[in-house]
Amino acid sequence: MYILKTNNTTEIMKKILTLFAVAVVGLITFSSCEGPEGPPGSDSALSYVYEVDANFVGPNYSVTSTPSGMLSGDNILVYELVSTSGPDSWALLPQVYYFNNGLETAQYNYTFSKNRVTIFITGSLNDYSQLPSSFRLGKVFRVVIIPGDDGINAKTGKKVTTDNLDYNTVIKKYSIDDSNVKKLN
DSSP states (O other), rough: OOOOOHHHHHHHHHHHHHHHHHHHHHHHHTTOOOOOOOOOOOOOOOOOEEEEEEOOOTTOOOEEEOSSSSOOOOOOEEEEEEOOOOOOEEEEEEEEEEEEETEEEEEEEEEEEETTEEEEEEEEOOGGGOOOOOHHSSSEEEEEOOOOSSSSSSSTBOOOOOOOOOHHHHHTTOOOOTTTOOEEO
């Protein structure tokens, strides 16, 4: 015959319940501790611009730059310097040009990925070396990197539209300082 001692079982249950209560109180107390506030961080990725000096030579007639700090969802706009008389004038790529009385075309265009921007010449000519040297050599482009934040400007929180992609409008819209543009080659 087995006799159950209820006093001993009751004491064990009280000890288990007490330990459990202490553990819960300790967990709540120590899990809600906060440390000092950290330094302020950036609200979002920043828009920026850099410049590329380009000489398009065979066989690829392209130039590649590797921007730093670009994120996988970022957007790229590339502009060609088309005039330096007065304030610099920039034209958004692609830019199509006509040669040989309009019979041949060539254009500047670009592709990009997270770590690379490639600007290249394409067109109807079989041999791009036949293009004027002023079209192939000593060209200047500006690459504008805009965060891929679904059209919301990170600095102002305002909705951004793409109805006007003029260089100066884009620089102003994204609060980009282009007074001291870094050159990448």
